[in-house]
Amino acid sequence: MKFPKKVLLQHTIASNCRANFTLFLLPLHSRLxxxxxxxxxxxxxxxxxxxxxxxxxxxxxxxxxxGRFGLPTACPSCLPVYLYxxxxxxxxxxxxxxxxxxxxxxxxxEQGDNALLNNEKGGAIESLQESNLVSLNSNHPNLPLxxxxxxxxxVSSWLYEATLYELWIGIGxxxxxxxxxxxxxxxxxxxxxxxxxxxxxxLLGLTKVNAEEREEEIYKKASEAYEALSLRLGDQVFFFDNxxxxxxxxxxxxxxxxxxxxxxxxxxRSNLLKHDNLVKYTxxxxxxxxxxxxxxxxDATSASSSKSVPRRxxxxxxxxxxxxxxxxxxxxxxxxxxxxxxxFLGTQLIAVLVFLSLMGGSGASDFDDxxxxxxxx
Amino acid sequence: xxxxSSHPKFPPEQEPPNHLDDSNGEESESESEDDEYEEExxxxxxxxAAERERLKSLFRRLSTDPVHLRVHDVxxxxxxxxxxxxxxxxxxxxxxxxxxxQELVQAAGIANARLKDLEIFDSVSITLDAGPSExxxxxxxxxxxxxxxxxxxxxxxVYSKPEARSWSLEGSLKLKNLLGYADIWDTSGSFGWDQSxxxxxxxxxxxxxxxxxxxxxxxxxxSQDWLRFSSYKERLTGLSFGLWSxxxxxxxxxxxxxxxxxxxxxxxxxxxxxxxxDVLSGLKYSYKVDKRNSNLxxxxxxxxxxxxxxxxxxxxRSLKFFRQEFDFRAALPLGFFNSALNVGISAGIITPITRExxxxxxxxxxxxxxxGHSSLVCSLTGPSSLYGFRSRGVGPTDRKRTNSDERDxxxxxxxxxxFADLAFDLPIRVLRDAGIHAHVFGCAGNLxxxxxxxxxxxxxxxxxxxxxxxxxxxxxxxLFRVEVNYCYVLRQFEHDRGKTGIQFSFSSPF
Numbered sequence: 101m102k103f104p105k106k107v108l109l110q111h112t113i114a115s116n117c118r119a120n121f122t123l124f125l126l127p128l129h130s131r132l133x134x135x136x137x138x139x140x141x142x143x144x145x146x147x148x149x150x151x152x153x154x155x156x157x158x159x160x161x162x163x164x165x166x167g168r169f170g171l172p173t174a175c176p177s178c179l180p181v182y183l184y185x186x187x188x189x190x191x192x193x194x195x196x197x198x199x200x201x202x203x204x205x206x207x208x209x210e211q212g213d214n215a216l217l218n219n220e221k222g223g224a225i226e227s228l229q230e231s232n233l234v235s236l237n238s239n240h241p242n243l244p245l246x247x248x249x250x251x252x253x254x255v256s257s258w259l260y261e262a263t264l265y266e267l268w269i270g271i272g273x274x275x276x277x278x279x280x281x282x283x284x285x286x287x288x289x290x291x292x293x294x295x296x297x298x299x300x301x302x303l304l305g306l307t308k309v310n311a312e313e314r315e316e317e318i319y320k321k322a323s324e325a326y327e328a329l330s331l332r333l334g335d336q337v338f339f340f341d342n343x344x345x346x347x348x349x350x351x352x353x354x355x356x357x358x359x360x361x362x363x364x365x366x367x368x369r370s371n372l373l374k375h376d377n378l379v380k381y382t383x384x385x386x387x388x389x390x391x392x393x394x395x396x397x398x399d400a401t402s403a404s405s406s407k408s409v410p411r412r413x414x415x416x417x418x419x420x421x422x423x424x425x426x427x428x429x430x431x432x433x434x435x436x437x438x439x440x441x442x443x444f445l446g447t448q449l450i451a452v453l454v455f456l457s458l459m460g461g462s463g464a465s466d467f468d469d470x471x472x473x474x475x476x477x
Numbered sequence: 478x479x480x481x482s483s484h485p486k487f488p489p490e491q492e493p494p495n496h497l498d499d500s501n502g503e504e505s506e507s508e509s510e511d512d513e514y515e516e517e518x519x520x521x522x523x524x525x526a527a528e529r530e531r532l533k534s535l536f537r538r539l540s541t542d543p544v545h546l547r548v549h550d551v552x553x554x555x556x557x558x559x560x561x562x563x564x565x566x567x568x569x570x571x572x573x574x575x576x577x578x579q580e581l582v583q584a585a586g587i588a589n590a591r592l593k594d595l596e597i598f599d600s601v602s603i604t605l606d607a608g609p610s611e612x613x614x615x616x617x618x619x620x621x622x623x624x625x626x627x628x629x630x631x632x633x634x635v636y637s638k639p640e641a642r643s644w645s646l647e648g649s650l651k652l653k654n655l656l657g658y659a660d661i662w663d664t665s666g667s668f669g670w671d672q673s674x675x676x677x678x679x680x681x682x683x684x685x686x687x688x689x690x691x692x693x694x695x696x697x698x699x700s701q702d703w704l705r706f707s708s709y710k711e712r713l714t715g716l717s718f719g720l721w722s723x724x725x726x727x728x729x730x731x732x733x734x735x736x737x738x739x740x741x742x743x744x745x746x747x748x749x750x751x752x753x754x755d756v757l758s759g760l761k762y763s764y765k766v767d768k769r770n771s772n773l774x775x776x777x778x779x780x781x782x783x784x785x786x787x788x789x790x791x792x793x794r795s796l797k798f799f800r801q802e803f804d805f806r807a808a809l810p811l812g813f814f815n816s817a818l819n820v821g822i823s824a825g826i827i828t829p830i831t832r833e834x835x836x837x838x839x840x841x842x843x844x845x846x847x848x849g850h851s852s853l854v855c856s857l858t859g860p861s862s863l864y865g866f867r868s869r870g871v872g873p874t875d876r877k878r879t880n881s882d883e884r885d886x887x888x889x890x891x892x893x894x895x896f897a898d899l900a901f902d903l904p905i906r907v908l909r910d911a912g913i914h915a916h917v918f919g920c921a922g923n924l925x926x927x928x929x930x931x932x933x934x935x936x937x938x939x940x941x942x943x944x945x946x947x948x949x950x951x952x953x954x955x956l957f958r959v960e961v962n963y964c965y966v967l968r969q970f971e972h973d974r975g976k977t978g979i980q981f982s983f984s985s986p987f
Contacts, residue, residue: 163750199753203738210746213876217742285756285792288734292754448981452959456952 160185160192160234164207165279167196169361172390174279176263176361178207180353181224185209186389187344188234201280202292209233225346236345243340248347251332251339254325255350261304262322263354265315266368268300275361323371330375337384348385355382356390544578549608549615555622558657559597564620566684567591572618581605581616592622595683596661597654599623628653647675658682675699681719693719703842706869708744708877708885709752711842712736726764732791733757737842745875745885751841758791765857772855773953774900774914775808776817782857788843789830796840797830802859815914816901821853823860825892828927835927844888847871847922847943848974852958852984853896860892863922865945865964870974872924884972889924891933893942896920900951912953918962919946943975944968958984 162185164178172194173179185192197206205217209224216227228234237243267276273293280296281289301307306314329351332339338348355372359382362369373379538544551572553564568588575581585603592601600623608615633648649665664678679695695717702710715733722728737752744752762785769778782804789797806821825845829837845860849868856862863871874884900916902909921944927933949962960982969975 197750197753199755201754203752205742208749213746213878215746215749215878220742283794284754285795288754288756452983456954456959 158211160190161195161210162192162207163195163197163210165196165201166198166283168278170390171356171360173207174357174361175207176267176354176357177218179357180350181207181209181218183352183356183385183389184225184228184236184346184349185234187349188236190234198283201284202296225349229346236349240341240343240345243345247332248340248345251329251347252350254328255347255354258321258325259351259354262318262325262368263357264300265304265318266358266362266366268297269306270315270368271363271366273297275363279361319367319371322368326372326375326378330378333377333381335377337381352382352385355379356386543576545576546578546581546614546616547576548572548581548618549612550617552617552619553622554619556624558624558654559622559659560657563657563659563684564592564622567595568620581618585618588620592620595659597625597628597659599625625653628655658684679717691719691722693717693722695719703869704739704741706846706886707841707888708741708748709737709739709841712738715757725766727762729761731757731759731761735842743877743879743883745877745887747838747875747887748841748885749878751838755840756791756795757788758795759786759788760790761786767857769806769808773958774817774912774951775806775819775854776810776815776900777808779805779807780857781805782859784859798827798839798843799830800827800843801825804857804859806854806857811899814901815909816899819854819898819900820896822895823893825860826927827890835932839890839927841887844890845892845924846886846888847892847894847924850960850962850980850982852960852982853918853920854898854900855958855984860894860922863894863943863945864896864918864920864947864962864980865966865975865977866943866969867974867976871922871943871969872973873926874972890927891925891938892922893938894920894922903950913950914953915948915950916960917946917948920944941970942968943970943973945975958982960984 162178162182164173164182165175166173168174171179173182173196182194192209197203200206204219207224208215208217209228210216211233216224216231216233218224221227221230229237232238237248267279276296277289277293281293284292304314304318329339336342338344339351340347355378358366358369358372359379551565551569553561556564568584568591571584571587572581575584582605585605589601589603592598602621604619604621606617606619608617629650629652631648631650633646647665647667649663652662654660655662660680660682662678662680665676667675675698677695677697677699679693679697681691681693683691696715697717698712698714700710700712704710713733713735715731715735717732718730720728720730733756735755735757737748737755739749739752764783765781767778767780769775769780782802784800784802786798786800788799789795802823802825804821804823806819809818809820810816811818827839827843827845828834829839831837846869847860847863848866848870849862850864851858851862853862853864869886869888871886872889873887875887877883877885896918897920898916898918900914902914908914921942923938923942925933925938925941944967945964946967947962947964949960952959952961962980962982963978964980965977966975
């Protein structure tokens, strides 16, 4: 393991210390030794990584968890983002991450060097809309925003909690293991599973005392949500204006997961099956979006390693922060760093001088002065 | 404790011939060497002048001719807790091979040092006592040890980690010789200014029953912060077993759970794809030879290190790769101003063990990184340091997510470094006496990639070498080698973090 080595300031255990101590004399060097510019070369391609030339690749890459149960991605958090891109007919490719099942930044969408993470700005779908990269809702000039927001909130909260509960606690852990942990070596999968169950219980406020009551409440809210959504949908193709919105992506992802991944004994699944129009809606869109005859707007590198590095090109101005602000912050940070570097350097010099003066300087000779090799075999 | 039956006795051998020195024309003596020793014990009864003359004669003979003597018995005293077998195993071979007085004294010195190296005794004294009178030419070796009165030691200190620009508070506890096998149990912990944490506990024994080599076991939890360099933090939880350790060979098995995370959310795509959990299960074998005359200022000799690491022995889903490092150093005395030319070359390669290893990226934390200012002369750790460049400041990079000019250094699969260092004394006597000397150096290095589908071209790799030269002053102390250098970067590439100017280096040869 390459841990930055440390220097010992206490003498008592100095003999056990392995030190690697480096200082940069930044301000002093710049004043005393104005050095000419060193020859700086452009990289010999492709020796310098990712400075690859070529045309900019604007294609989107969705990084999600692996597919299973006939779904392109079996994770209930990733599937809505996938469906959102499909509904928007976006040109994207699908790649999988199998080594970070407990991360909250997956799924994320990459374009060039930039990425929209799921743990920022309300999620990947919100980020896609906010950046206008892929915006389903912008196709609806007369979208009833209040209804949309209320429906989205219901799906994102009540149905999301119900999915969490059912997946990690309600039906046991086998489905979750298949989705998240099959690619992790033993015993990482088990440890992370236990940790996730504990996190879910904490998130849902489950305790031994209120477990049953909480379970009943979660299922009741889910039923009410299904009822409301069924009424909202009616016999339309989509929830709003017969055009897809992010609500369709969110609910469709939930419904596909519940109907395909959860076992027949699942309470959530049986509740959803009570609403024929929701089931038909799900099956219809599944056939349209997920079969081979659907619009080939993506190709999934399902066999690719999660560690693969896609070729990407530098992109510009996609979700960028104002450079002037970043520059100003860097200047202040740089000033702080310089000031700290001066104090640090001064302290180190004093420590060295004290050490040298106390310890008598020269240690050029070896410890073993009597010429005997005590380590001989 | 003494158990006469357990005291090893050496088989009786032929009587050693009398070796009396007549070469100086002195009066020959007919007494055996045993008688001489007996006479030494009765010296108080003799005339003091004659006694002095006799002792002078004895020392003269000891210094000129071999005085044949063998060990009859080894008596161990003072070890209430420490096993006899352990002490005997440390010293017996040396005494068994001694055939003369001179060799015996040397063996006693070696045995003394080995017992002190166990770190479980407050003091060790070895006495050569007269053997039985019926066995002339023999001696009994009496080893008297004083076991550590307080087996528990501890210390606390504040340390700095300049590469990560942070400080840490560290403490450790050691419990020595709990089971009597010179076992050392230690627990250490450190808490860094940057929220980094390290906890480890372990035990080591120099030898356990029939296993002749030291064994060790360590459980550790530590986190490393590479956010400034490569936008990731590394958390390692693992077990380490020292299986075989000698002066030149070392075999260790490591089982580690490693988690890479990016709390800043600014990692480049290359790093982001490698975030997550992995298990590293592998053997690491090192072969090291260091024949240099000094670790701090070598002027002659050579050193060689080969380190091989094979990971993937746990589970088919764990990380699988092979990593190899070579490091060679040589020191040539030049004969003027106590000068010496130190040269060295290091190389390393890492490759994933998969069918499509040229297309599968190697794990970033295990790749090679160049940069930093650990001493080129002292350290024997494979390709790592390159004067004039910051730590992890050379080689392949990837742009960070935040769309700034900042980049992550992602390391290389192949690394080569070379250096030449000419050290010489300064003309000022005070500085010479203090061991302070100057040196002129030049170094070069490069990183290349084999995996990730780019292929490896030797010509392109050679053309991509970075280089620097410089001059500096070296202050060798007992524990550190302090260097104040002026480095001039001759060649660097875009995004490298090289800087011409004055740089300090503190290195330890251990």
